[in-house]
Amino acid sequence: MASAAPVSAKPKIAVFSLTSCEGCSLAILELEDVLLDILGKFEIVNFREAMTERSWDIDIGFVDGAVSTPSDVEEVKMFREKCRVLVAMGACACTGGINTLKNYQNEEDYRKYVYGDKWKVFPTIPAQPCSAFVKVDYELPGCPMNKFEFAELAKCVLMGKPFRLPSEPVCVECKKKGNLCLYEKGLVCLGPVTRAGCGAICPTYGAKCEGCRGLVDKPNLQAAADNLTNLYGMKIEDVLAEFRLFGAYQKERIP
C-alpha cells in the first residue's frame, strides 16, 4: 500500500455506509477518550450517523458495509472519485463479511425472505468487498473494526507514516493475555490463521475466533484443512463453513 502522505493542514474526513449495520461508523463515535483529539486534528465534513451537513470536498473517506446492491456499486464508485484516500472499515467492507452468506443461497428465496411481497422492487447482487469494485487504500478489518486501529490509522495519516495491520495471528494476542487456548477446552477456533489486532477479544471471553478480521498474510490453509479434519475430526464441509462466515471473498481459499 502507498504510504499515507500528509494531506491538507486539517484533513477533511467523511464516513459512508453501504450494506451493513453501520456499527463500524458508530465505533468511531465510541472513541470517547480520543474523539475530541481526533476532532481537533480532522474536520468531519460528511457523516450521516453524526451530523446533518454534507460536503463533498473530502481528503479521507471511510466506508463501512459490503457492496450488495446495484446502488451500492454506484455509491462506492462515487466515494472513490470524491475521496483522495479511501479506507474500508470493518469486515463487510474488507471481505464482504456476513453479507456474503447470501451468496450461497437462492437469490429469489432470500429476496422474498428480506423484502416480502415487494421483493421485485429491490434489486440485489452477490455481496462483495469494496475492493472488488474500486481501489481501496487501507483496510480496517473486523466485526466491528477495532476503533483503536482507526485512531492508529488517523495518526499515521497525520504523520505521513505507513500504516500496517498486524501480520501475526490471533494466537499471539491470546498468549500475551495469558488465556487458556480454546483448543485445550475442546473447541475449534480460527485464531491460528486469523489476523490479530482485536486483542483476541472473543477467545478472552470464551468464544471461539470466527475469523472476522480475515486471514493473516500467508495463511497455511492446507494445514487448517488437514489439522481440523485429521486431528479434530471435522468434516471438510464444516471447516469450509467456519471460514465462510466472514471470509467468503478472500483471495486465499481452503484447498
Added chain:
Amino acid sequence: MERVVTAKDLAALADDMLRAGRTVAGPVRRKERYFYEAVSRGADLAFDFNYCVYSPRSFFFPPGETLLTYSIGTNELNVAPEAPRTSPVIMGVHPCDCNAIGLLDAVFGSGVPDDHYLARRKDSVVVAVDCHGPCDPTAFCRDMGGNEAQEGFDVMLTPLNGGKGQAAERYLAAAATERGRELLAYNKVGKEPARADRDAAEKFREAKAANFSRRLPYAVEKLPAILDRSYNSLLWQVTAKRCYSCGSCNLVCPTCYCFTVKDVPDLSCASGKRVREWDGCQLQDFATVAGGHNFRPESSSRLRHRIFRKGKWIKEQQGRMGCVGCGRCDRACTAKISVVEIYTQLAEEA
C-alpha cells in the same frame, strides 16, 4: 538455612510479604488449570499443582512494557526512561521453570545488560517447590535435565508428605541464596527440622528419581551433534506443512526471550512512548529487516531455527540447554507438532 513449613505457614509468609508491600504471585487454580497470578492473600496460592499453563516468565519479562516516553519540543527531544518498580515474590515454581529463570538471568544479564529485566529480578524472591514426577505426559524434563533445579531459585521446598494423589502439607524449606535466608528468617517461619524431616526429604528425592523416565532414545549431550547433521533434513519441510507459524510455541516457552520494539506516538504526534513486546521466531515477519527483506520467509526455515536454538545454539552461547523440557510448546501446538518427536526422528535419520 532449613525450616520445616506447612502450607499454612507458607500462606502466612505470603501474607507477611503482602503486608510489607511486596507483590506476591504463585500458582492459582482457575477451573481445571493453574496459572501464575499475583494474589491478594496467601491462601489463594497452590503449592501442590500439576503445571501452570504459562511459566512465571511474564513477571520478569512482561508481554508488553514501556521502555521510555518522549516528547518533541521546538528544538529539543525530551526522553524519560521508564523504570519497572515491582520486584515480585513468586512462590511455587517447579524446577523446570527455575532453570528457565536461570537461563533468562544469563541472557538478560550478559552482553548489554537488560535494565528492565534486571530491575524486576533485582529484589525478587523465587520459592521453588519440587515435583515428585512428570506433571503431564508432554513433559520431557528428565531428558533436558530440567527436572532438577540448578539455578533461578532462592528457596527450595521439598514435600515431606503427600504424593500419589494426596496433597502435600509439610515441606522442608532450604535456602539457596542470601535472599532465601532472609525470607525464611522473616518472622521465623515454621520450625527447626528434625532428623525425621530430613529423612523424609531424602525419601522424596529417591522416589522422585525413580518417577521420571526418559522420552528421548538418546542422551541429550548427543543432541547438538544430531542437529549438526540435520540442517538439510526433509523433516523441516514435512513438519512445516502442518505448522501455522502462529508463534504459540514461542509465546508459552519459559526460555524464549525475543522481543520487538515499537514507537507509539500519541495522537498529538508530539509525544509518545517506546514499547517492547514479546516476539517469536515462528512468526512470519520475525526475520524481516529494514528494506523488507525476510531472512526466513519459509515456515520450514523458521521451524528449524527454533529447534536449533533450543537444542544447540543456546547451549553453545550460554553453556546450558535452551530447553527445560516443560512440554508447554507441545501442549500449545494446535497442529500437535512435538519437539520430542522431532528430536527423536532426527536421531533416526542422522
